[in-house]
Amino acid sequence: MNNLLYLFIAYAFIWTGLFVYLLTIAIKISKARKELELVREKTR
């Protein structure tokens, strides 16, 4: 395998890992906010 391919795969691991984790946090925050908003609306 070409050296550049190893470099590419390594960088793909780094940025995919970070992006997926960031996305997971964003989804969790958005889901929790929506649930809180729903409860607030129900109690009004």
Next chain:
Amino acid sequence: MKQKSLTVDLVLITLSYVAVMVALYMAFLYAPTERTMGDVQRIFYFHVPSAWASFLAFFIVCIAGIAFLKSGNEKWDKMALASAEIGVLFITIVLLTGPMWAKPVWNTYWSWDARLTTSFVLWLIYIAYLMIRQFTADNERGARFAAVFGIIGFVDVPIVYMSIRWWRTLHPGAVIAGGSGSGLAPQMLATLLVSVGAFTILFITLLRLRLKSIYLEQDVNLVKQQF
């Protein structure tokens, strides 16, 4: 207050983005190509900072664990949990990028040498920590057990760091503070330091965002319990 918190988040996210872009620019366009390894050596500029970020994360797990055991304040427990999660992310990156660098240079993806083995053990320790947290969710005793586990687990961090000094390994020796014969070209060193700075800012940003999600999830659970 909420507005101020959002501004801090935005500033941190922007700072992380800019720092990572500068680090990428330096890794590919500023740092010279290494003579023997060639371009694949550029993995170094994010492999080492990932290791640094994981050490920092596990250090925070240890300190937060001590603070939780002393004070019983839940905020330390949450801090330890968030930090452990991010630490596992970074050490996973280290364990995945290392073999990609090793294969063209050592002609093997993996070798059970001291640095690689202790790093793998570190990964296992904090995976176990997260599993403990998963199975003892919202449990005071579980949180205390996890805190003790996180403190003891941190013992492996200095072992990982010192492994290339204590034992003969296939892994390259220390390039910073490695004694005579070690060292980096000035441009390589500058790139490494910028990358370490970028990953430190990124770690702080991720920690803050993860803590925010943990507190929001706690609020949701509290509200659900009330109704």
